[in-house]
Amino acid sequence: MPVSADDVRRAVAAGAGLIRETPVVSSQTLTERTGVTVALKAENLQRTGSFKLRGALAKLASLGKACEPGVVTGSAGNHALAVAFAARVRGVPCEVFMPEFAPIAKAEAAIALGAQVRLVGATVDESLTAARDRAEAGGLMFVHPFDDPEVIAGQGGLGLELLAQVPEMTRVIVPVGGGGLISGVAIAIKSQRPDVEVIGVQAEACAPFPASLAAGEPVAVQSALTIADGIAVKRPGRLTLGLIARWVDGLVLVGEDEVAEAMVFLLERAKLVVEGAGAVGVAALLAGRLPQDSSGTTVAILSGGNVDPGLLAQIARRHESQAGRRFVLLARLPDRPGSLALLLSLVGQLGANLLDVEHIREGFDLHVRETAVQLVLETRGPEHAAEVQRTVREAGYAEPRAVR
Amino acid sequence: MPVSADDVRRAVAAGAGLIRETPVVSSQTLTERTGVTVALKAENLQRTGSFKLRGALAKLASLGKACEPGVVTGSAGNHALAVAFAARVRGVPCEVFMPEFAPIAKAEAAIALGAQVRLVGATVDESLTAARDRAEAGGLMFVHPFDDPEVIAGQGGLGLELLAQVPEMTRVIVPVGGGGLISGVAIAIKSQRPDVEVIGVQAEACAPFPASLAAGEPVAVQSALTIADGIAVKRPGRLTLGLIARWVDGLVLVGEDEVAEAMVFLLERAKLVVEGAGAVGVAALLAGRLPQDSSGTTVAILSGGNVDPGLLAQIARRHESQAGRRFVLLARLPDRPGSLALLLSLVGQLGANLLDVEHIREGFDLHVRETAVQLVLETRGPEHAAEVQRTVREAGYAEPRAVR
Numbered sequence: 001m002p003v004s005a006d007d008v009r010r011a012v013a014a015g016a017g018l019i020r021e022t023p024v025v026s027s028q029t030l031t032e033r034t035g036v037t038v039a040l041k042a043e044n045l046q047r048t049g050s051f052k053l054r055g056a057l058a059k060l061a062s063l064g065k066a067c068e069p070g071v072v073t074g075s076a077g078n079h080a081l082a083v084a085f086a087a088r089v090r091g092v093p094c095e096v097f098m099p100e101f102a103p104i105a106k107a108e109a110a111i112a113l114g115a116q117v118r119l120v121g122a123t124v125d126e127s128l129t130a131a132r133d134r135a136e137a138g139g140l141m142f143v144h145p146f147d148d149p150e151v152i153a154g155q156g157g158l159g160l161e162l163l164a165q166v167p168e169m170t171r172v173i174v175p176v177g178g179g180g181l182i183s184g185v186a187i188a189i190k191s192q193r194p195d196v197e198v199i200g201v202q203a204e205a206c207a208p209f210p211a212s213l214a215a216g217e218p219v220a221v222q223s224a225l226t227i228a229d230g231i232a233v234k235r236p237g238r239l240t241l242g243l244i245a246r247w248v249d250g251l252v253l254v255g256e257d258e259v260a261e262a263m264v265f266l267l268e269r270a271k272l273v274v275e276g277a278g279a280v281g282v283a284a285l286l287a288g289r290l291p292q293d294s295s296g297t298t299v300a301i302l303s304g305g306n307v308d309p310g311l312l313a314q315i316a317r318r319h320e321s322q323a324g325r326r327f328v329l330l331a332r333l334p335d336r337p338g339s340l341a342l343l344l345s346l347v348g349q350l351g352a353n354l355l356d357v358e359h360i361r362e363g364f365d366l367h368v369r370e371t372a373v374q375l376v377l378e379t380r381g382p383e384h385a386a387e388v389q390r391t392v393r394e395a396g397y398a399e400p401r402a403v404r
Numbered sequence: 405m406p407v408s409a410d411d412v413r414r415a416v417a418a419g420a421g422l423i424r425e426t427p428v429v430s431s432q433t434l435t436e437r438t439g440v441t442v443a444l445k446a447e448n449l450q451r452t453g454s455f456k457l458r459g460a461l462a463k464l465a466s467l468g469k470a471c472e473p474g475v476v477t478g479s480a481g482n483h484a485l486a487v488a489f490a491a492r493v494r495g496v497p498c499e500v501f502m503p504e505f506a507p508i509a510k511a512e513a514a515i516a517l518g519a520q521v522r523l524v525g526a527t528v529d530e531s532l533t534a535a536r537d538r539a540e541a542g543g544l545m546f547v548h549p550f551d552d553p554e555v556i557a558g559q560g561g562l563g564l565e566l567l568a569q570v571p572e573m574t575r576v577i578v579p580v581g582g583g584g585l586i587s588g589v590a591i592a593i594k595s596q597r598p599d600v601e602v603i604g605v606q607a608e609a610c611a612p613f614p615a616s617l618a619a620g621e622p623v624a625v626q627s628a629l630t631i632a633d634g635i636a637v638k639r640p641g642r643l644t645l646g647l648i649a650r651w652v653d654g655l656v657l658v659g660e661d662e663v664a665e666a667m668v669f670l671l672e673r674a675k676l677v678v679e680g681a682g683a684v685g686v687a688a689l690l691a692g693r694l695p696q697d698s699s700g701t702t703v704a705i706l707s708g709g710n711v712d713p714g715l716l717a718q719i720a721r722r723h724e725s726q727a728g729r730r731f732v733l734l735a736r737l738p739d740r741p742g743s744l745a746l747l748l749s750l751v752g753q754l755g756a757n758l759l760d761v762e763h764i765r766e767g768f769d770l771h772v773r774e775t776a777v778q779l780v781l782e783t784r785g786p787e788h789a790a791e792v793q794r795t796v797r798e799a800g801y802a803e804p805r806a807v808r
Contacts, residue, residue, distance in 0.1 A: 020429070020430070023427035023429075023446075023449075025424070025427075025449055026424070028451070042427075044675045045427075045429055045674070045675055045676075047432070049675060104729070104757070104782060104783075104784050105729070108784070264713065267677055267713060267716075268713060270449070271448045271449055271453060271676065271677040271678075271709030272449075272675060272676065272677065273671055273675040273676065273677060274675075305675030309668065309671060309672060309720035309721075309723070309724065310720065310721070310724065310759075312671075312716070312717070312720065313716070313717030313718075313720050313721060314717075316713035316714065316716065316717050317713075317714070317717060319713070320713065320714065325508070325509070353508065355714075378508060379508075380508050380512065
């Protein structure tokens with residue numbers, strides 16, 4: 001085999017003292033909602049914010065003196081931070097190639113870890129190619145994000161931790177991008193406990209593994225934007241594809257809304273910041289994509305937590321609206337003093353909390369002596385929102401029609 | 405003593421199997437920024453989202469059969485959830501009195517745990533009084549949020565955990581509201597390790613302990629709104645005041661902005677959702693309110709994580725603006741086709757990412773053939789934001805003056 005359980009143990013030794021043993025947290029709410037006993041592996045609390053550090057440390061340790069001239073990689077996110085951190089630990093130079101439109105915060109974070117950042121290419125694939133070219137031209141070591149036996153062995157350390165932390169584990173759910181994490185985890189766990197099911201999760205928007213497994217070779221998919229950008233890998237690795245075919249029990253897909261809901265669930269209930277890619281396992285559980293398994297504990301790996309606070313804010317807002325907790329009400333007002341005050345006191349009596357009010361005068365069919373207002377309200381749920389809307393309409397505040 | 409180390413051990417036994425041993429996470433960034441070796445006690449990951457469950461379980465266990473008719477408390481947040489959870493575990497009825505304007509989400513959460521919620525009073529103090537009256541009238545057991553020996557002993561369990569988890573601990577920083585947590589933690593730790601310093605943190609906006617300690621009796625302060633609403637207690641307890649005078653080494657205060665920055669730091673760097681009250685220890689460290697202590701590890705207790713996602717969103721946005729990552733630019737435009745496109749391509753060439761654009765036509769001194777636009781931009785930092793502003797101004801897009 002290209003990667004063995006012994007390789008994983010060697011990789012773990014290489015990361016000793018640098019890798020944090022991340023906690024496992026049970027989730028009663030998730031257990032109640034899904035009928036499955038769930039434990040969450042909070043790998044988002046790993047240094048650099050994701051599991052990627054395990055593989056990067058293992059790879060650089062295996063290179064030894066060969067990485068002294070410097071290491072190069074291509075990534076828009078977690079792998080870049082991990083390689084930069086590992087290079088800093090070993091005191092070797094690090095160059096990271098990122099797509100030209102990578103979020104500014106990601107580039108800044110890599111720079112803060114001492115990496116030189118080069119913005120090249122429109123996609124991560126193009127950045128990776130540029131990184132490989134640069135490594136060849138400059139005599140530097142290229143570190144692939146997933147299709148590398150040492151990297152895979154390093155990620156496997158997470159599996160060994162789980163064996164010790166959750167002896168009652170019967171199933172583990174792993175996010176799948178390039179496939180490095182699930183390959184390593186499956187090898188580590190199945191070598192000792194072949195009875196533990198290992199299930200991968202991909203985002204529907206970018207899921208090349210099902211077709212690639214069927215074809216027996218890597219088949220690329222068209223790239224699509226996904227909130228799980230950390231696992232948006234268009235073409236599986238050759239190595240990881242073979243390992244997944246050999247070791248993994250099943251693959252499921254999740255939709256974008258399901259991932260966003262899982263992120264909010266983890267924020268609100270588990271108090272953990274988890275990026276989209278890290279939340280796909282919980283998304284699969286919440287969406288009922290996995291059979292119930294009452295015999296033991298299902299572990300969902302929260303693989304990373306590097307997410308822009310602005311995106312978190314956006315997801316939280318959308319969730320409040322969908323849950324009927326935020327309700328946007330459009331109302332027609334007679335244009336005379338005190339008419340907004342009357343509407344607002346009506347809304348207040350109904351127990352809805354006013355978050356925002358805005359006058360709207362354009363784009364709607366309004367009489368000369370009328371104006372329209374948009375109220376953003378905090379409500380208790382869909383029934384409450386509907387009650388507010390009905391009462392406001394019955395009191396004569398009709399909704400204006402949009403002018404096309 | 406009213407509460408002893410033995411009481412704490414008994415309380416821990418009462419919560420066994422229900423209290424989660426919450427993880428301790430080191431923070432290299434915090435260590436680098438402050439010069440202090442810092443470990444974070446992630447008590448925000450406790451069941452019900454805060455340490456309060458420890459005290460509530462201990463109290464109900466000590467009541468035994470006496471709580472069968474039901475328990476009553478007053479709280480707008482964490483204590484309410486904790487008592488509701490503890491009552492559900494013991495199968496006894498629970499009533500929670502909350503202020504009339506408590507966030508809807510908090511009331512819903514208590515209801516979801518099986519509590520009956522009554523909205524009474526304008527402040528938590530008024531709710532507490534109503535709860536006590538209700539308990540007396542109805543023959544129910546009143547559970548005080550902090551000024552109760554059993555509750556304090558229960559919170560002390562967190563201190564025992566820390567002794568085992570962080571043997572190198574030389575200092576512990578504890579949020580102080582009513583004082584129940586710090587009293588219990590100080591008793592538990594100092595009874596075994598009198599050398600460990602115990603420091604409390606209050607929000608400046610609501611900090612009655614310094615004057616109360618000086619006076620030797622509880623002195624109330626005027627209530628003030630604070631982002632650390634979980635510790636906005638206007639008057640210390642008699643019991644906790646005495647315990648703090650006896651056991652605690654020092655108290656520091658933090659400002660509102662410092663708390664907000666600490667919350668964002670914990671979200672972005674530690675990947676943990678921590679409420680304002682839970683973040684005051686990290687705020688004190690980041691603001692340099694504590695002397696450096698190079699000899700050992702300082703533990704900051706993140707006491708809770710129950711925070712409205714809407715508030716998180718707001719804090720994250722504000723932080724991005726202050727860090728120069730979000731920059732709001734006002735510009736005057738000639739009112740002719742293509743003029744906005746020209747401005748936007750200028751801004752794009754400077755590497756600033758456009759988040760929002762809005763036309764503004766009122767409230768500003770504009771010529772008839774002019775309009776104004778407000779751009780919200782993602783920038784790399786203060787210098788970049790200044791560069792964008794300067795370039796836009798030099799290209800002739802002056803800022804309009806507000807009309808008063």
